[in-house]
Amino acid sequence: xxxxxxxxxxxxxxxxxxxxxxxxxxxxxxxxxxxxxxxxxxxxxxxxxxxxxxxxxxxxxxxxxxxxxxxxxxxxxxxxxxxxxxxxxxxxxxxxxxxxxxxxxxxxxxxxxxxxxxxxxxxxxxxxxxxxxxxxxxxxxxxxxxxxxxxxxxxxxxxxxxxxxxxxxxxxxxxxxxxxxxxxxxxxxxxxxxxxxxxxxxxxxxxxxxxxxxxxxxxxxxxxxxxxxxxxxxxxxxxxxxxxxxxxxxxxxxxxxxxxxxxxxxxxxxxxxxxxxxxxxxxxxxxxxxxxxxxx
Numbered sequence: 001x002x003x004x005x006x007x008x009x010x011x012x013x014x015x016x017x018x019x020x021x022x023x024x025x026x027x028x029x030x031x032x033x034x035x036x037x038x039x040x041x042x043x044x045x046x047x048x049x050x051x052x053x054x055x056x057x058x059x060x061x062x063x064x065x066x067x068x069x070x071x072x073x074x075x076x077x078x079x080x081x082x083x084x085x086x087x088x089x090x091x092x093x094x095x096x097x098x099x100x101x102x103x104x105x106x107x108x109x110x111x112x113x114x115x116x117x118x119x120x121x122x123x124x125x126x127x128x129x130x131x132x133x134x135x136x137x138x139x140x141x142x143x144x145x146x147x148x149x150x151x152x153x154x155x156x157x158x159x160x161x162x163x164x165x166x167x168x169x170x171x172x173x174x175x176x177x178x179x180x181x182x183x184x185x186x187x188x189x190x191x192x193x194x195x196x197x198x199x200x201x202x203x204x205x206x207x208x209x210x211x212x213x214x215x216x217x218x219x220x221x222x223x224x225x226x227x228x229x230x231x232x233x234x235x236x237x238x239x240x241x242x243x244x245x246x247x248x249x250x251x252x253x254x255x256x257x258x259x260x261x262x263x264x265x266x267x268x269x270x271x272x273x274x275x276x277x278x279x280x281x282x283x284x285x286x287x288x289x290x291x292x293x294x295x296x
Contacts, residue, residue, distance in 0.1 A: 080288050160190075
């Protein structure tokens with residue numbers, strides 16, 4: 001009888017390991033550190049740098065663009081294709097502050113944001129600057145663009161390396177408020193073939209609640225891939241390269257949200273860079289687009 005119970009115990013362990021190896025991890029109340037917390041930040045509205053100085057004209061949709069945008073029940077309402085040699089101050093604000101959240105190690109400097117050859121680059125460097133040992137880049141659309149329900153999509157090549165933490169996410173467009181939050185894409189640089197899809201909200205008794213999963217695919221630092229969400233009043237679906245990878249149907253935000261792009265360095269979740277981390281390293285974004293559903 002003891003041998004039989006021992007056999008059942010070993011079998012249960014084997015089945016558990018097999019399950020977690022072959023099925024995506026989906027968790028609620030997972031201990032993931034949210035990307036933003038109430039704090040004092042400064043944003044500036046300027047061209048990226050003197051090197052990138054130039055005219056940032058608004059990009060008008062052509063008739064072909066519009067027809068393409070109407071496919072699959074979506075119409076394009078906002079975009080940045082980064083075709084000019086500077087960042088449009090009508091669309092984006094640059095972060096200029098020393099991050100104090102999540103024990104991160106970087107100073108977000110406007111000079112670490114470049115637009116070159118049709119690509120937005122958020123560059124992370126190992127350098128001492130204003131009390132921090134690293135600098136990096138972050139941009140957002142707060143106060144300039146927000147939306148309620150729709151599809152947000154980015155095409156990007158992600159930075160890899162121990163302690164590197166790129167993200168594409170959305171936050172409620174309210175002052176001194178950071179929940180709800182939708183993380184369209186997060187990646188830990190030491191695992192460049194795995195991306196996280198996360199939703200955070202304020203639960204009972206003011207506690208942080210989260211639902212998430214991760215997807216393991218190709219090395220996302222080697223080439224450009226698309227990362228998107230489709231957000232409705234009843235669900236959020238995450239897509240990677242146009243394939244749905246995760247969906248939730250409860251605790252759906254019902255307020256306008258804005259876009260945020262950044263690369264954190266170090267912190268509670270990714271850990272600190274080490275000797276294997278090669279600097280400088282760039283988070284490269286080919287475009288960001290936002291669609292809304294076509295009304296029937």
